[in-house]
Amino acid sequence: MLEGPDRSAWVQSSPETRPSRRGAGPTATRVLFALLLLVGLVGLRAESQDDGPSRGMRGSLTGKFLVATEELRDPRFVRSVIFMVRHDRHGAMGLIVNRLLGVAPLTELLTRLELDAKGVSGDVRMHYGGPVESARGFVLHTGDYAADGTIPANDRISLTINPEILRAIGLGKGPRLSLVAFGYAGWAAGQLEAEIAHGSWVSVPADEKLIFDTDPETKWERAMARRVFEL
Numbered sequence: 001m002l003e004g005p006d007r008s009a010w011v012q013s014s015p016e017t018r019p020s021r022r023g024a025g026p027t028a029t030r031v032l033f034a035l036l037l038l039v040g041l042v043g044l045r046a047e048s049q050d051d052g053p054s055r056g057m058r059g060s061l062t063g064k065f066l067v068a069t070e071e072l073r074d075p076r077f078v079r080s081v082i083f084m085v086r087h088d089r090h091g092a093m094g095l096i097v098n099r100l101l102g103v104a105p106l107t108e109l110l111t112r113l114e115l116d117a118k119g120v121s122g123d124v125r126m127h128y129g130g131p132v133e134s135a136r137g138f139v140l141h142t143g144d145y146a147a148d149g150t151i152p153a154n155d156r157i158s159l160t161i162n163p164e165i166l167r168a169i170g171l172g173k174g175p176r177l178s179l180v181a182f183g184y185a186g187w188a189a190g191q192l193e194a195e196i197a198h199g200s201w202v203s204v205p206a207d208e209k210l211i212f213d214t215d216p217e218t219k220w221e222r223a224m225a226r227r228v229f230e231l
Contacts, residue, residue, distance in 0.1 A: 061087040063154035072200040079220040098219035099128035120170030129181030141175035177212040
C-alpha cells in the first residue's frame with residue numbers, strides 16, 4: 001500500500017467501515033454518524049503527477065477508471081469502479097465510486113464535525129472509497145472548485161481534503177458535482193501493474209457522468225461496457 005498520510009485533521013483511530021451496495025436505514029445511519037465523530041480529511045503527499053508511470057505500464061492511469069474484472073474475488077473490491085487520483089512510479093491511489101454507504105442531512109454531518117452549519121441545506125451521499133484509512137474522508141468533485149487541500153487529478157476532476165468544502169457545498173458555493181468517500185484504495189510501486197497483468201483489473205475512460213451518477217448499482221456494468229479489447 002502507499003505510504004500513510006503525512007497530515008491529518010481530527011482522526012486518532014481508524015475503525016473499520018463495512019462496505020454496502022445499499023442505502024443505509026435509520027440504524028445504519030446512526031452507526032455512520034458514530035463513525036463520523038472520528039472522521040478526518042487526510043492530506044495526501046503532493047507529489048508531482050509528472051513523475052511518470054510505473055515501470056511496465058504504457059502510461060499513467062491518473063484520471064481514468066480502474067474496473068475490477070470477474071476474476072477479482074477480493075471482497076473489498078468485487079465489481080468495484082475506482083477513479084484513479086494518482087498513478088506514477090511511486091504507486092497509485094484512487095477512490096471507489098460505486099459503493100454507497102448511506103445518505104444523511106449535511107447539517108448533521110457538519111455539526112458532528114464541529115463546523116458551522118448555518119444556512120446549509122441538502123443531504124450528503126456517503127460512499128466507501130476503499131479499505132485504506134477507512135475512517136478518513138475525501139471529496140471527489142468537478143474541477144470548478146479549488147481551495148487549500150485541493151489536488152487536481154486532471155482538468156475536469158479534483159480531490160479535496162479540506163472539510164470546509166462540505167460547508168461550501170451546503171451553501172451552494174461548492175463544486176457543481178461531488179462525491180464524499182471514506183477510505184481509499186492504494187498500491188505500492190509495481191503492485192497495481194502486477195494485478196493488472198494477472199487479469200484482476202482493466203482501465204477504461206472516465207467521465208463525470210459515471211463518477212457522480214446517483215445509481216451505483218449499474219456503474220460496474222456501464223464501466224465494463226467501455227472496455228476496449230486489444231487484437
